[in-house]
Amino acid sequence: DVKVTQSSRYLVKRTGEKVFLECVQDMDHENMFWYRQDPGLGLRLIYFSYDVKMKEKGDIPEGYSVSREKKERFSLILESASTNQTSMYLCASTRDRGWTNTEAFFGQGTRLTVV
Amino acid sequence: QKEVEQNSGPLSVPEGAIASLNCTYSDRGSQSFFWYRQYSGKSPELIMFIYSNGDKEDGRFTAQLNKASQYVSLLIRDSQPSDSATYLCAVNDYGGSQGNLIFGKGTKLSVKP
Numbered sequence: 001d002v003k004v005t006q007s008s009r010y011l012v013k014r015t016g017e018k019v020f021l022e023c024v025q026d027m028d029h030e031n032m033f034w035y036r037q038d039p040g041l042g043l044r045l046i047y048f049s050y051d052v053k054m055k056e057k058g059d060i061p062e063g064y065s066v067s068r069e070k071k072e073r074f075s076l077i078l079e080s081a082s083t084n085q086t087s088m089y090l091c092a093s094t095r096d097r098g099w100t101n102t103e104a105f106f107g108q109g110t111r112l113t114v115v
Numbered sequence: 116q117k118e119v120e121q122n123s124g125p126l127s128v129p130e131g132a133i134a135s136l137n138c139t140y141s142d143r144g145s146q147s148f149f150w151y152r153q154y155s156g157k158s159p160e161l162i163m164f165i166y167s168n169g170d171k172e173d174g175r176f177t178a179q180l181n182k183a184s185q186y187v188s189l190l191i192r193d194s195q196p197s198d199s200a201t202y203l204c205a206v207n208d209y210g211g212s213q214g215n216l217i218f219g220k221g222t223k224l225s226v227k228p
Contacts, residue, residue, distance in 0.1 A: 033215070040123075042220030043159075043203070090158055094216070103149055104205070104216050106158040 003027070006091050006107035013114050019078040021110050023091030031094045032074035033058075033104070034066065036087040043090065049074055081114045088112075117142045121204050121219035129227050134191040136222050138204030141185070147207040148180055148187045149216065152200045159203055163189060194226045 007022035025032065033048040035058075045058030047066040055066050063085060067075045074093075078085055091107040118141040128134045136150075147166055151159035165171045165178040165187065177190040187206075191198055201221040208215040 043218040
């Protein structure tokens, strides 16, 4: 079974702090993604990566950065946390199989609260 | 802007009934279609995928795809209270970023005992 693991289930951080969310997958997937999910807004893509050291902006990259130094690990960084970044953060991975078979496997999610 | 549209619900059905969840997508080139189930406070889990026109059955679940109408649906037979969740429709981002999926906002299903 594919396993995607996020480092924290719940986090509480203060405004202005630098926050690191870590995600590790154990199935050698090429593609990794960070989403945030808010009520009524669905899943919104923040950043994704299709290879080590490669990254692409998603729909809402402002206030975030990412790092992928190893294939299995994809980190989301909130440079200076703000209250509007309070959300559920979901990491996902997919195997690169072209335009089909791109089923995504999700981590358990990190509920981040910025106070 | 590629879009995946779902009725947000809530869709309420009695236990034992058939629940029908619908999804339309804007990109005619999309080739892969997925249904995820998400319980409150949990992450999405894949329950069905379909690539070809027609029906695909897996236990109590049937996915239906009509590419000409750009429409995909999920039928849940003999609905159970444990099926109460939000169901997300997703399609591959054809022509965009390989390996990326575009998600709908989800339909909340409530199965009443």
